[in-house]
Amino acid sequence: MCERGAKLVIFVSAECPNSCYYCPVSPERKGTFANETRVTRPEDLLEEAERMDAEGASITGGEPLIHLKRTSGMITLLKKFYGEEFHIHLYTSIPPEKKVIELLFSSGLDEIRFHPPDLKNPGRFLPALETSADHGMEYGFEIPALRLSMDIVNIVNETSAFLNINQLEYTPYNFRRLIKKYSFGEGSGSIESRKIALEYARLVHKFHYCSSGFKDGVQMRNRFRRMSRKMDRLYEKTDDGTVICGFVEGDTVKLEKIMKRYGVRYILRSGGVEIDPETALKLAGRLKRKGFNVSIIERYPTSEETVVEVIPL
Ligand code: SF4
Known part of the structure; x- marks a missing residue:
């Protein structure tokens, strides 16, 4: 779905309790967005899903779980409207309690992806990984390739979780901090980050890699194609x-x-x-x-x- 540009991207809000130096989110972006569209009514969410002929949704932020009611409400709405096969995944940097995972699951969430800020203390997510597995949800970590973390490698392999690695990308909001630590080639992806991703690929059983070139050249372009096909x-x-x-x-x-x-x-x-x-x-x-x-x-x-x-x- 990601490759086909078929997932609606929902930014619940830009708010987040963390302040990761590599955060790509614009602090000026206020409110909820579906792709580029501001969402103030349930209809806005559904109209944007229609505009791109969405087959699923990806829920992100900021941190979506600080607005749990809004997040679970949107999951329920999309599942009600599009049915069970509409695949929804959510990112969080907070290890959710059992009751939170249960609420998300009962709303219709299919997959949960954990991001330990700055890759620190991934062991905190073990209970949440177990609860997600118990409910039959797909579960794993999704992290930028900042450095190799053997703690994360061991946890994902031991719990049969997947590991999604993103090439570190600079944006207008993080580039000043990133260029102090990483070098960049022609695109917006870090050169070191690609090498780090390859190290993970050798060590992790269930591994996916998303380069910045793939995001811009394949994922976004295919989403635009889906949208343009539906235009007059x-x-x-x-x-x-x-x-x-x-x-x-x-x-x-x-x-x-x-x-x-x-x-x-x-x-x-x-x-x-x-x-x-x-x-x-x-x-x-x-x-x-x-x-x-x-x-x-x-x-x-x-x-x-x-x-x-x-x-x-
Ligand atoms: S947890 Fe995610 S949204 Fe929050 S500051 Fe870090 S990168 Fe940004």
Whole structure:
């Protein structure tokens, strides 16, 4: 699912009791998000799942368990709406008590992934690993490849847990701290971190590795493709998952009247309308004479509609 970009990523909140030096989370991100969409109502969560044709969800934060009610509520909602096969996993840096795991399990959680901050004291998670196993949940550790921890290797092998290793990535929020300790090549992943991941691969029985290149080049791109496939036929869809369309900028009330008069399919956006690129080329002269700016744009298919290229006509 991860490779197919099929999991909805839910950020319950940016709040966390820890302050890991490698934390990639923006402290400015307030509230709950599903992918790039702010969630204030249950409908927002379901609409975002629909937008990408999600087959499952990944629940993260910050620390999702400090908002346990919100977290379990979202699990229940998604399971109710999409059914049992909608696979949900959750990350936590807190060793949850038995009753917390039971609540998550009864809400429908399928898998739990533990992250000991800075890889310290992984033994604290042993009771939670056992409870998760007793309930038939999938369970394991997910950590950035900071260094080799033989404590983690021994625990996962002894408890038949999986170990997911992420290549350490720099983001706008952690790079100042990371560049003091790690070196980076062309991408956003640390070179040492990849070597450390390979050491784990030799020692751990159930092992998965996620490189930063895989996250950007495969996982995100495939999610964008899933989203673009579901968009109106007026958009041209690229292999990278972006969409191309014409954008007419100006007063939307006037623009709607004009588009209706011309018999043109359009989608209302803030500051203008989007139309198919061919029609934009045909109508550019007329629209510009009426005082509108016309361009061909390439943008992400996400709710943020991030524009990556503009060609003014
Ligand atoms: S536990 Fe996770 S969310 Fe919390 S500070 Fe560490 S990396 Fe960030």
